[in-house]
Each structure stands twice: as C-alpha cells, then as structure tokens.
Amino acid sequence: MSELSGGGRESGVPAGWEAVIGLEVHVELATASKMFCPCPTRFGAPPNGQVCPVCLGLPGVLPVPNRQAVELAVKAALALNCRVATYSKFDRKNYFYPDMPKNYQISQYDLPLAGDGYLEIPAAEGSRKIRIRRLHLEEDTGKSMHAADDIVTARYSLVDFNRAGIPLAEIVSEPDLSTPEEARLYLEKLKAIMQYCGVSDCRMEEGSLRCDINVSVRRPGERAGTRTEVKNVNSFRAVERALAYEIWRQVQLLEAGGEVEQETRHWDEGAGRTRTLRTKEYAHDYRYFPDPDLPPLVLDPTWIEEVRRSLPELPDARRERYVRELGLPPYDAAVITASRGLAEFFEEAVSAYPQPKAVSNWVMGEVRRYLNEHGLEPEDIPVRPGHLAELLRMVERGTINTRVAKQVFGVMCETGRPAAEIVREKGLEQVSDEAFIDRAVEEAVAGNPAVVADYRKGKEKALGFLVGQVMKATRGKANPQMVNRLLRDRLGPPGPA
Amino acid sequence: MRRGELRARDLVESCLGRTASLDGVLGCFLTLDGDRALERAALIDEELARARRQSAGVGETGAHPSAPAARPDPSAGGHGILAGIPYACKDNMCTRGVTTTCGSRILEGYVPPYDATVVEQLTGTGAILLGKTNMDEFAMGSSGENSAFFPTRNPHDTTRVPGGSSSGSAAAVAAGLVPFALGSDTGGSVRQPASFCGVVGFKPTYGRVSRYGLVAFASSLDQIGPLTLTVADCALVMEVMAGHDPRDATSAQVPVPQYTAVLGRDVRGLRLGVPREYMGEGIEPGVREAVRAALGALADLGCAVEECSLPHTDYALAVYYLVAPAEASSNLARYDGVRYGLRVEGGDITAMYSRTRRRGFGPEVRRRIMLGTYALSAGYYDAYYLKAQKVRTLVRRDFEQAFARYDLLVAPTSPTVAFRLGERTDDPLSMYMADVCTIPVNLAGIPAISIPCGQSEGLPVGLQIMGPPFAEGLILQAAWAFEQATGGAPWRQEVTP
Ligand SMILES: [Zn+2]
Numbered sequence: 001m002s003e004l005s006g007g008g009r010e011s012g013v014p015a016g017w018e019a020v021i022g023l024e025v026h027v028e029l030a031t032a033s034k035m036f037c038p039c040p041t042r043f044g045a046p047p048n049g050q051v052c053p054v055c056l057g058l059p060g061v062l063p064v065p066n067r068q069a070v071e072l073a074v075k076a077a078l079a080l081n082c083r084v085a086t087y088s089k090f091d092r093k094n095y096f097y098p099d100m101p102k103n104y105q106i107s108q109y110d111l112p113l114a115g116d117g118y119l120e121i122p123a124a125e126g127s128r129k130i131r132i133r134r135l136h137l138e139e140d141t142g143k144s145m146h147a148a149d150d151i152v153t154a155r156y157s158l159v160d161f162n163r164a165g166i167p168l169a170e171i172v173s174e175p176d177l178s179t180p181e182e183a184r185l186y187l188e189k190l191k192a193i194m195q196y197c198g199v200s201d202c203r204m205e206e207g208s209l210r211c212d213i214n215v216s217v218r219r220p221g222e223r224a225g226t227r228t229e230v231k232n233v234n235s236f237r238a239v240e241r242a243l244a245y246e247i248w249r250q251v252q253l254l255e256a257g258g259e260v261e262q263e264t265r266h267w268d269e270g271a272g273r274t275r276t277l278r279t280k281e282y283a284h285d286y287r288y289f290p291d292p293d294l295p296p297l298v299l300d301p302t303w304i305e306e307v308r309r310s311l312p313e314l315p316d317a318r319r320e321r322y323v324r325e326l327g328l329p330p331y332d333a334a335v336i337t338a339s340r341g342l343a344e345f346f347e348e349a350v351s352a353y354p355q356p357k358a359v360s361n362w363v364m365g366e367v368r369r370y371l372n373e374h375g376l377e378p379e380d381i382p383v384r385p386g387h388l389a390e391l392l393r394m395v396e397r398g399t400i401n402t403r404v405a406k407q408v409f410g411v412m413c414e415t416g417r418p419a420a421e422i423v424r425e426k427g428l429e430q431v432s433d434e435a436f437i438d439r440a441v442e443e444a445v446a447g448n449p450a451v452v453a454d455y456r457k458g459k460e461k462a463l464g465f466l467v468g469q470v471m472k473a474t475r476g477k478a479n480p481q482m483v484n485r486l487l488r489d490r491l492g493p494p495g496p497a
Numbered sequence: 498m499r500r501g502e503l504r505a506r507d508l509v510e511s512c513l514g515r516t517a518s519l520d521g522v523l524g525c526f527l528t529l530d531g532d533r534a535l536e537r538a539a540l541i542d543e544e545l546a547r548a549r550r551q552s553a554g555v556g557e558t559g560a561h562p563s564a565p566a567a568r569p570d571p572s573a574g575g576h577g578i579l580a581g582i583p584y585a586c587k588d589n590m591c592t593r594g595v596t597t598t599c600g601s602r603i604l605e606g607y608v609p610p611y612d613a614t615v616v617e618q619l620t621g622t623g624a625i626l627l628g629k630t631n632m633d634e635f636a637m638g639s640s641g642e643n644s645a646f647f648p649t650r651n652p653h654d655t656t657r658v659p660g661g662s663s664s665g666s667a668a669a670v671a672a673g674l675v676p677f678a679l680g681s682d683t684g685g686s687v688r689q690p691a692s693f694c695g696v697v698g699f700k701p702t703y704g705r706v707s708r709y710g711l712v713a714f715a716s717s718l719d720q721i722g723p724l725t726l727t728v729a730d731c732a733l734v735m736e737v738m739a740g741h742d743p744r745d746a747t748s749a750q751v752p753v754p755q756y757t758a759v760l761g762r763d764v765r766g767l768r769l770g771v772p773r774e775y776m777g778e779g780i781e782p783g784v785r786e787a788v789r790a791a792l793g794a795l796a797d798l799g800c801a802v803e804e805c806s807l808p809h810t811d812y813a814l815a816v817y818y819l820v821a822p823a824e825a826s827s828n829l830a831r832y833d834g835v836r837y838g839l840r841v842e843g844g845d846i847t848a849m850y851s852r853t854r855r856r857g858f859g860p861e862v863r864r865r866i867m868l869g870t871y872a873l874s875a876g877y878y879d880a881y882y883l884k885a886q887k888v889r890t891l892v893r894r895d896f897e898q899a900f901a902r903y904d905l906l907v908a909p910t911s912p913t914v915a916f917r918l919g920e921r922t923d924d925p926l927s928m929y930m931a932d933v934c935t936i937p938v939n940l941a942g943i944p945a946i947s948i949p950c951g952q953s954e955g956l957p958v959g960l961q962i963m964g965p966p967f968a969e970g971l972i973l974q975a976a977w978a979f980e981q982a983t984g985g986a987p988w989r990q991e992v993t994p
Contacts, residue, residue: 053609053610053611056836057831057836058591058609058610058837059591059597059599059604059609059712059713059831060590060591060597060609060709060710060712060713061709061710062709062744062745062746062747063746064743064744064745064746065746094827094830094873096833096847096850098833098835098846101831101836102830103833104827104830159836287826287870287873287875287878288873288878289827289873289878289882292715292716292717292747293713293716293747294747295746295747
C-alpha cells in the first residue's frame with residue numbers, strides 16, 4: 001500500500017467515466033474444526049481425508065454450530081466497526097452442485113450476524129471510509145476436479161470434500177470503491193485487520209481469502225449502469241487487473257453504443273481478461289428459507305462486549321502509535337502495520353534492539369526484499385526478530401559493516417542460524433587493524449595510478465573507486481570509515497581546486 | 498431374563514421364527530439382521546449369566562441386591578434395562594452396517610457408516626436390533642402403500658392398510674414379531690398406524706428425542722417415537738431415548754424424568770379438554786363412539802372432562818402441506834446420484850441429476866418435492882411458506898391457550914379405522930385426511946400418544962392424548978391409568994393374519 005491514488009496517476013478508469021465497485025470477500029475463519037462438525041480444517045490433507053458423515057451430508061446427519069466460528073466472526077465484525085446482531089439465523093441456500101454434499105449451503109440471508117460497518121483506506125487527503133454492508137457466516141463447499149477443461153466435456157470428475165463445511169465469513173462492502181487501486185487497498189486493509197484479530201490467516205494462495213467483484217461504470221453525475229459480477233479473483237494483483245479490464249470492457253461497449261449485460265463473469269488470469277460464466281437468464285432461484293435444523297443464533301450483548309474488549313490493537317491504531325511513540329515516519333509505519341506478521345516481527349526486533357528507525361529500515365528493505373523474492377508471507381519470515389536485533393547490534397558495535405550484514409542476513413534467511421555464528425564461522429568480522437588496512441590502501445594507490453591522478457585533478461568520485469578496491473582486497477571486512485581516512489591521509493586533499 | 502428364566506437367544510429366535518411365518522403376508526420388514534441379532538443375543542446371555550454369578554457371590558456376603566439404575570447406562574450393554582430385548586427400527590433411521598433405504602429406490606442398498614443416536618442409546622442398554630421396517634417412501638404417506646418395495650398389511654385384517662408411514666413398525670408390534678419398534682412422526686406417522694394396528698404409539702415433544710441419524714423428511718416436524726404393546730413398555734423405551742444430544746442443535750436441554758416411575762400415580766382431578774374440532778364432521782361414527790366411551794372411562798377415573806376449542810384446527814392441514822413439502826424439497830435435494838445410492842447416467846450432470854431423481858423417487862415424493870419447491874420459489878415464498886409459518890404460530894397458540902385451562906387434551910387419533918388397501922391410492926387428498934387429527938400436534942411441537950380404546954367395524958380405534966411441551970410423564974400417567982381401567986386391550990390377542 002505504498003502509493004496513494006490521485007495525482008495524475010493512471011487510475012484504471014478511462015477519462016470521462018466513473019466506476020462503481022463493491023467487493024464480496026470470503027474469509028476462511030481460523031477455527032480448529034469445521035462450521036458444523038468436528039472435522040479438522042488443516043490445509044493440504046489428502047483428498048477426502050478430513051470428512052465425516054456431517055460434512056459429507058449423509059442421510060440423517062445434523063449440523064451443530066461451531067462456537068469458535070461464531071466468536072471469530074463477531075471479532076471480525078467488531079474490528080470492522082459493524083453492529084453485531086443479538087438475533088440472527090441460519091438459512092439454506094438451495095442449488096444443485098456436485099461438490100455441495102447437501103445440495104444446499106447453510107448461510108445467513110435476511111438476518112446476518114453483523115452489518116453497518118466500515119474500514120478506512122489510505123487516500124490522497126488522509127483516509128477514506130468504505131462502508132461494510134453486512135458480514136455473515138456460511139459453510140464452504142467441496143472442490144471438483146474435472147478430467148477435462150470443464151464439467152460438461154469431462155469424462156469424469158472427482159470431488160474432494162475437505163473444504164466442505166469450512167467456516168467462512170462473507171464480508172460485503174457497499175459500492176463505495178471507485179478505482180481498481182482503491183479495491184486493492186480495501187482488500188489489503190481487510191486482510192490486515194483479519195490477521196490482526198486472529199480471525200483468519202488470509203492466505204490467498206490457499207483460498208482462505210477469496211474475492212468476488214461487482215462493478216459498473218457511468219458518466220459522472222449519471223446513475224450507475226448495469227453491473228457485472230466477477231467471481232473468485234484470488235490475488236491482490238488479479239483484483240486490480242480484473243477490475244481494470246472489466247471497467248475498460250464496459251466503457252468500450254458503452255462508447256460503441258452497446259449495452260452491458262447483467263451477468264456473472266470469470267477472471268482468466270492467463271489470458272488477462274474476463275469471460276462470461278452465466279448470464280441473467282440462468283440466474284439461480286436459491287429458495288432461501290430458515291434452516292429448520294438450526295435454532296436462531298442468539299448472542300448475549302455482554303458477551304459481545306467481552307469480545308470487543310478482547311480485540312487486539314488494530315492496524316490504524318498501531319500505525320499511529322508507531323509514529324507517536326517510536327518516532328517512525330508515517331510512511332514506514334503504514335508499510336509495517338499493513339501486515340500483522342511484519343508488525344509483530346518489527347516490534348519484537350525493536351524490543352531487543354530499541355532503535356525503531358534502524359529496525360524499520362531493515363524490515364522495509366532487506367526483510368521485504370527477501371519475502372518478495374521468495375514469494376513468502378510476512379508470517380513466514382525465516383529469521384527470528386531477536387536474530388535481526390543481534391545483527392544490528394553487531395553493525396552498531398562495528399563488528400561487521402552494513403555490507404557484510406546484508407550478506408549475513410541472506411545466510412540467516414537460508415539457514416535460520418544466528419548472525420554471530422555465521423560471522424564467526426565465515427570470518428566476516430570487520431577489520432579495524434590500521435596496519436593491515438593501510439597495506440591494502442597502499443596497494444590500491446600503487447596499482448591504480450590513473451585513478452589517483454584523476455583524484456588529484458579534483459575528481460572526488462575517484463576516491464569511491466579506490467575504497468571499493470580496498471574493500472575488495474579485504475573481502476569487504478575492512479572498516480569503511482578507516483579505509484576512507486587512510487586513503488585521504490595517503491592521497492592528501494583532492495587536487496588543485 | 499435377569500433371573501435367567503428366559504434367554505435373549507430364545508427370545509430373538511422366537512421373534513425370528515414368528516417373522517418367518519407371518520412376514521411373507523404382512524410385509525413388515527425391509528431388512529432382517531437375524532444373524533447379527535443372534536450373535537448379540539448370545540453375548541448378552543453370557544454377560545447376564547456372569548452378572549448373576551457375581552451377584553450370587555455378593556449375596557452370600559450379606560449385601561442387598563442393588564436397585565435398578567434410575568437412568569440407563571449407555572455402556573451397560575448386557576446390564577442395561579433393555580438387555581436382550583429385540584426390537585425393530587423404521588428404515589429411515591441410520592444403522593451402521595445395516596441397509597437403510599427410507600423405503601425408496603433412490604437409497605436401495607445404501608449402508609450408513611454410523612448409527613442414529615436412538616439406535617446407539619438402545620444398543621447401549623442391551624436392546625437387539627432385529628431388522629429395519631417397511632415404510633411409506635421417505636415417511637410420506639398414511640397407509641404403508643407408498644413403499645417403493647411392497648406394501649405392509651394390517652395384522653387385524655390383511656386386506657386393510659396398517660396406516661403410515663411407520664407401517665412396518667406398527668404392524669410388527671401388533672403381530673407380535675417384536676416387543677417394540679421405533680417409528681418417526683412428522684404428521685402422525687407413529688400415532689396413526691398405532692391407531693390402525695391397535696398398539697401404543699408415542700410422539701414426544703419436538704427436541705425431546707435426538708433426531709441425529711433420522712433421515713429427514715420435514716426437519717421442524719419430525720420426531721422419533723416408540724411403538725409398543727403397552728404404556729409401560731412405551732415409558733421404558735422413552736426413558737432410554739429421551740434427553741439432550743449434543744449432535745442435534747434442536748435437541749432440548751431439559752432433564753428427563755423417570756417415566757416408568759410416574760405410571761401408578763393417581764389421575765383424579767386431571768382436567769381434560771376435548772377439542773370439538775376433533776369430534777365433528779369427518780370423524781366416523783364408530784370412531785366417535787369409541788372415543789366417547791373412552792372419555793367416560795376417564796371421567797370414571799376422576800378426571801374432569803370438558804369440551805374445548807382449538808379454533809385454527811381447520812388450517813392445520815393446509816399449513817402442513819406447505820411447510821412439510823418445503824422442508825422436504827430441500828432435505829431430499831442431496832439424493833442426486835453423485836455420492837451414494839442410485840445413479841442413472843445422463844449426457845451431462847443436469848441430465849444425470851434429473852434422471853436419477855425421476856427414477857429414484859416415487860410419485861408421492863415427487864409430488865411433494867414439486868409442491869415444496871414451488872412454495873419456496875422467489876415470488877411465492879411470502880404468499881405460501883411465510884404465510885404458512887404465521888398460521889402455524891396461530892395453531893401453536895391455540896394449544897398454549899388450551900393448556901392454560903387443561904392439563905391434557907383428548908381426541909381421536911384418526912378420523913377412521915384402517916381402510917382397505919388401494920382404496921385411497923388414486924386420491925391423494927383423501928389420503929391426506931388420514932392425518933388430520935395428528936398434524937396439529939406436530940405443527941405445535943407438543944407430545945401426544947395414541948392408545949387403543951375400542952373397536953369399530955371390528956378394527957382398532959385409537960385414543961389420542963396430547964400434552965404441553967415436555968409433559969410426556971403426565972401423558973403416560975393418564976394413558977397407563979386408562980389402559981389399566983379398561984383391562985388392557987383384549988382385541989390385541991385376536992391378531993392372527
Ligand atoms: Zn465433518
């Protein structure tokens with residue numbers, strides 16, 4: 001969430017048009033067991049390895065709501081500033097689908113668990129509130145794998161019911177978003193909040209955070225046009241791209257005098273375009289009705305207040321605290337608090353090495369670089385915060401220089417070993433032995449007469465080259481300040497000014 | 498049996514023998530599990546013998562024999578209060594390892610991997626499952642003729658129906674094939690066949706007995722109940738089955754009284770209401786007469802018998818035929834040929850679904866699924882389903898108001914005695930009238946019993962005693978007093994098909 005929108009940047013919305021965007025986000029709740037049965041929810045179990053009569057929907061079984069799921073959903077709702085209903089109910093959403101064991105999904109329809117909330121996203125003028133319409137509980141379905149491109153041409157299909165019955169919170173925004181970038185910022189913020197509360201690990205690659213997009217376009221001041229729905233867009237980048245494409249497609253259509261059809265579309269990541277999944281004529285009649293197997297969900301207001309009190313510090317509050325108490329620049333604070341994993345790593349490192357800006361530089365630089373390069377989530381930082389603190393202390397003490405520290409950090413990431421061990425083993429301690437460094441300086445000066453001549457002519461830059469030579473000769477271990485001083489001593493002031 | 502005068506093995510063998518000679522005509526059983534029943538009987542006999550040897554040893558040291566446990570110990574097996582008693586179970590309750598078809602082709606050959614809670618409870622107290630009984634398909638029907646396999650016949654007159662849908666269970670008890678059987682009652686399916694077959698049938702308060710493992714017809718109405726020869730047997734089986742089940746979210750957390758202990762209590766002074774809507778037009782004169790005589794007997798016992806009114810009774814049938822099919826349409830959606838049971842291949846998944854369901858479901862089930870689907874459809878929901886639920890509340894309120902003045906309500910169980918096979922099969926509406934006296938009880942969720950109270954045209958007539966929620970004990974108390982006063986039911990011995 002580095003760049004803010006506006007300021008002449010390409011917004012993803014063609015000039016003369018506005019986009020109206022709403023997101024429906026499915027968040028997998030971090031429960032130990034499924035929504036209505038005791039089956040575990042671990043990711044990556046062998047197909048149909050986490051099923052029982054209940055989540056398989058066998059004849060005669062009954063659902064029993066998972067308390068932990070309700071509590072996590074209430075937490076999520078409170079963190080999103082929602083009003084939590086003391087009376088909600090479960091409904092059946094009826095439709096036939098091969099990977100849905102009961103051919104209905106238990107969800108919440110007209111009386112959801114929570115609603116009327118908002119979250120704030122960064123905007124050019126500070127921040128912008130995006131309203132949340134509702135948050136409700138539901139169960140996930142299984143997953144079909146077709147022996148062809150799709151269900152119609154497949155010779156056969158296999159179904160894995162491990163996901164069937166996994167608890168989900170569906171969070172529906174009001175159509176308050178107006179650019180693809182805002183949509184991404186909203187999702188990033190939502191993810192951070194969910195992670196902070198421990199509601200979900202939000203691993204998009206494992207499907208624990210999924211997004212459906214509703215989008216329409218209009219001329220400024222006009223009523224919103226016909227909207228389309230893009231299903232299952234499962235990365236931040238894909239959300240931005242799918243939206244940009246869909247907005248462009250709708251504008252093209254309208255500018256050519258055509259009409260946007262109300263339909264459900266699918267984002268094809270490979271082709272970089274959306275395509276029709278089903279049109280309005282095939283819209284489902286879900287025949288919602290209250291699930292007679294489940295009594296209404298009645299929550300005690302005092303319990304809701306208890307949950308509210310148990311909420312941890314949320315990203316916005318933490319960002320402000322970093323600026324206020326740790327003196328971090330607002331930009332650093334925003335980047336670090338955008339992810340619970342990063343923020344926690346940062347705080348632990350700061351408590352072991354109380355120089356916030358120095359730690360922040362490392363987290364924003366080396367740590368994030370490593371995560372990006374290896375496609376890792378902040379929760380998966382392979383280095384312990386205490387080890388980073390130790391590394392920074394070694395730099396401060398002059399045991400190693402910053403350059404070496406970056407190399408050591410790489411090794412720490414690969415091996416998980418502490419810095420001191422690596423430095424000792426590889427003999428990377430910074431050398432401050434003046435005689436030893438001076439010998440290297442002498443060799444560098446002797447070996448590069450042309451550069452020395454340049455320096456003497458006034459080319460300050462030439463000094464940098466000579467420093468580099470010395471560092472190279474000492475395998476990067478020489479104390480850089482000492483190298484500088486000894487070089488200047490030997491060369492004298494840069495040439496006749 | 499505890500004293501060793503009768504062996505479980507002998508009892509099971511005698512039941513199997515009687516079944517072998519009579520069931521060819523009666524058609525009570527869909528599945529017999531004789532071998533396993535005999536094995537289990539042998540085990541229980543061994544256990545009982547060992548227990549006798551031990552208690553004999555204890556007796557010599559002067560300890561007094563302990564009183565039977567107030568509540569059955571589910572782990573007791575041979576020591577439980579039903580040790581060695583064979584029983585039959587309606588084929589819509591799941592039995593691990595034993596075929597469960599619901600009387601439907603769509604589940605032909607389906608073997609559940611788990612036991613219904615009631616089956617677990619009975620097994621835990623030593624009861625021995627003899628087999629699964631015939632029923633109207635998915636419990637939809639009032640005559641026993643809607644089984645996909647073969648009809649059941651009334652043991653009193655084999656040209657007549659046994660009533661439904663727990664047809665096989667009622668007929669099996671009436672014919673002496675088993676000492677007791679389980680049925681399920683959605684609109685009268687335990688009480689009405691009990692009435693037709695001259696046995697005791699009990700429908701407990703909704704939530705009193707766990708529905709876990711009962712293949713759902715209409716979840717908000719279904720309740721499992723026992724069919725027995727005497728009220729005392731009914732109380733004993735109820736004691737075993739009643740109580741909270743954490744696997745059923747609609748299961749009530751209300752303590753279970755010791756039903757067998759209330760049987761001898763005096764009924765003098767009980768206020769009995771006789772709703773005039775249950776005694777008017779449509780009730781056969783012979784039935785009305787038998788019920789009048791029964792009311793006289795109750796008055797002789799010292800009960801205050803008075804006419805009262807349940808003004809919304811007329812709407813109950815209509816409400817039932819919206820609510821029950823609506824829930825059934827959703828509950829039965831899982832039978833689609835994807836995971837278990839019948840599959841009829843089709844060109845694509847939709848064709849497979851519809852061919853499977855067309856072939857697998859009988860006409861009555863299809864009729865009700867279509868009715869229910871229509872009632873839940875967008876645009877009709879408010880007019881039908883929602884309206885029906887509102888009227889259901891009025892029906893329930895009728896009972897609440899009546900129970901403010903009366904301890905119990907008394908009425909006929911069925912407007913007629915058992916009708917002839919085939920007599921009503923072409924006229925669904927006249928068939929639906931068979932449950933007109935029992936349906937309001939299911940809509941209100943209250944408990945009710947049917948006990949034999951006389952004869953008309955030489956066929957049994959049932960007396961229905963209804964009570965407020967969780968008044969099972971009081972109902973059994975009144976039923977027992979009536980049964981004793983009328984000297985048991987002599988017509989039961991006449992059963993010889
Ligand atoms: Zn499960």
